[in-house]
Amino acid sequence: MKKFLSLLLTAAMLSLSSGCAVFRTEEESSSERSENSDNQISYTESSSSDNTSTPVTVGNLLENSFGKLWKNNKYYIDVKMTVEAYGNTTSNSSQAESSIYVYDYIIALDTQNAVAGLNMLKSDQTFNHCVIKNNMLYNIDDTTSSYTVSPYPDGEVYYAEQYTTDICLGLTNHLLLEDSGKTKYQNIDSDKQVDVEFEKYQITSSSEASGSLLGDASVIYYFKDGVPYAEVMKTSKGKTTFEFRTVSQNISTKDIFDIPENYSAVSEEPSAEVSSDSSDNSVVTQSFAR
Numbered sequence: 682m683k684k685f686l687s688l689l690l691t692a693a694m695l696s697l698s699s700g701c702a703v704f705r706t707e708e709e710s711s712s713e714r715s716e717n718s719d720n721q722i723s724y725t726e727s728s729s730s731d732n733t734s735t736p737v738t739v740g741n742l743l744e745n746s747f748g749k750l751w752k753n754n755k756y757y758i759d760v761k762m763t764v765e766a767y768g769n770t771t772s773n774s775s776q777a778e779s780s781i782y783v784y785d786y787i788i789a790l791d792t793q794n795a796v797a798g799l800n801m802l803k804s805d806q807t808f809n810h811c812v813i814k815n816n817m818l819y820n821i822d823d824t825t826s827s828y829t830v831s832p833y834p835d836g837e838v839y840y841a842e843q844y845t846t847d848i849c850l851g852l853t854n855h856l857l858l859e860d861s862g863k864t865k866y867q868n869i870d871s872d873k874q875v876d877v878e879f880e881k882y883q884i885t886s887s888s889e890a891s892g893s894l895l896g897d898a899s900v901i902y903y904f905k906d907g908v909p910y911a912e913v914m915k916t917s918k919g920k921t922t923f924e925f926r927t928v929s930q931n932i933s934t935k936d937i938f939d940i941p942e943n944y945s946a947v948s949e950e951p952s953a954e955v956s957s958d959s960s961d962n963s964v965v966t967q968s969f970a971r
Contacts, residue, residue, distance in 0.1 A: 798937035
């Protein structure tokens with residue numbers, strides 16, 4: 682069920698199964714946009730005819746990047762996602778235990794050709810290679826040069842959303858800009874600090890039922906030369922960090938949509954109804970107490 686409350690429970694509590702809201706429903710901005718390069722999109726605000734001030738929901742850098750990317754008919758995102766789930770303190774320890782999971786992946790979507798592709802390396806060093814074509818899911822095993830095929834009625838857009846908006850990657854809705862400026866960002870696996878610009882947001886919702894759960898949720902976007910560099914989402918339940926290598930409207934690796942011709946199809950054991958939310962085909966679900 683695609684509800685915003687379900688999404689926040691999923692993202693905030695870092696249970697990364699699908700079934701969450703999709704953040705693409707905002708109306709087209711009245712601002713003027715022009716493309717700068719393959720990975721950079723310039724943004725210029727249009728002048729206002731009155732002097733009234735309204736709260737800024739999405740800043741220039743976010744609108745300039747993900748705001749426009751989600752309106753495009755294709756995208757290519759190469760990202761490392763680090764999920765840190767905070768545990769509860771125990772009577773034997775004054776510090777809360779935490780669990781860390783890392784997902785290194787490329788997700789690509791081309792709606793004109795109705796295809797999506799995923800290459801993902803998980804924390805346990807297992808590798809997922811999947812392609813969605815014609816409402817079929819090709820689960821490719823590169824170690825055996827083979828693949829299985831199963832129905833995927835929800836299609837390529839839904840599949841790609843499970844690795845982007847459904848886990849708050851590139852979140853653009855339900856935001857209130859709190860702060861922006863210049864800072865330094867330090868990558869998780871590096872001591873080197875990078876000069877970046879940032880936009881910090883409070884995550885909001887008009888839903889009274891979910892408002893109390895959203896009060897502690899925030900997200901900070903970091904940009905280098907106008908391009909998304911990192912995204913850090915924090916709640917009382919944990920932290921998710923996305924570190925981007927590529928965020929582009931162009932497909933950098935065309936073969937991400939290909940099923941190798943020399944690979945052989947293998948049959949699967951009969952199973953129950955195929956689900957688009959199967960853990961085999963989505964980010965591994967981690968169970969945390971709610």
